[in-house]
Amino acid sequence: MAQRPEADVIRLTLPARAGYVGVVRLTVSGIANRMGFAYEEIEDIKLAVAEACTNAVNHAYDRSAEEMELSVTCRVFPDRLVIEVADQGKGFWFDGQPADLRPIHPDADLDDVAEGGLGLFLIHALMDEVDVQVGEGVTVSMTKYVRGDGVACDDRADSEAEA
């Protein structure tokens, strides 16, 4: 997706460790809140972003590799929030198989139910648009549209009014 110039951009670079996923959740929650997303939508965005970060933290890097980084870029558009979670790992956690993208089947034998692999399914279920790119690492790009049932806070409109 071409990035239009009107986005405000917030970038976070964090150690790719589980202890920092909560920091990403809090940051994204704050951004989504001031954009006017409703409570349920904010919780969905937090969960989706945490799933992307957790995938990266758990699978992207060799456990012996220290101080590997996780990049989170939030692009704030008037009508949507686009969040990119990128790692520089080997990209092997994402094999692109659509089998990843489903919940636990009600009739599935418990022994056939994997203990992981639900993250990407959840991201798709919770966000409006999802794009996964595999290159140097894996980049998960997630979009949520503002539906306008919360209260928006538009700095641009304020500053134009002042001018």
Add this chain to the structure above:
Amino acid sequence: MDLTITHTSNGGEHVLVLAGEIDAFTGPQLKERLLPLVNQPDVRSVAVDLTAVEYMDSTGIGIFVAAMKACRQTGCRLVVERLSPRVERLFRLTGLYERIVPRKGESDEWRNDLRPM
């Protein structure tokens, strides 16, 4: 960003009351408590009370799937109870809800005595 686990028991019946967040950071703490418990031969049932869990992601779901698999071997009964709307949404989305949350009226009264409140 913390998880606290309170464990009470009455004979072979156990209750774990969880409070806080279950994610990639705190998940190992839950896994290390829950899996050894359901694997003990004298443990007949484990009820996990999630009423004070403010946040949970698929890390938590994975731990409950692992515990259910272990229960299959040992015959231990595992249930998850008192879910907040957010946590219930996660269980329903992932398809685990019907397998681990008891139907209304199915809860055993004895567990109420084990809750430290």
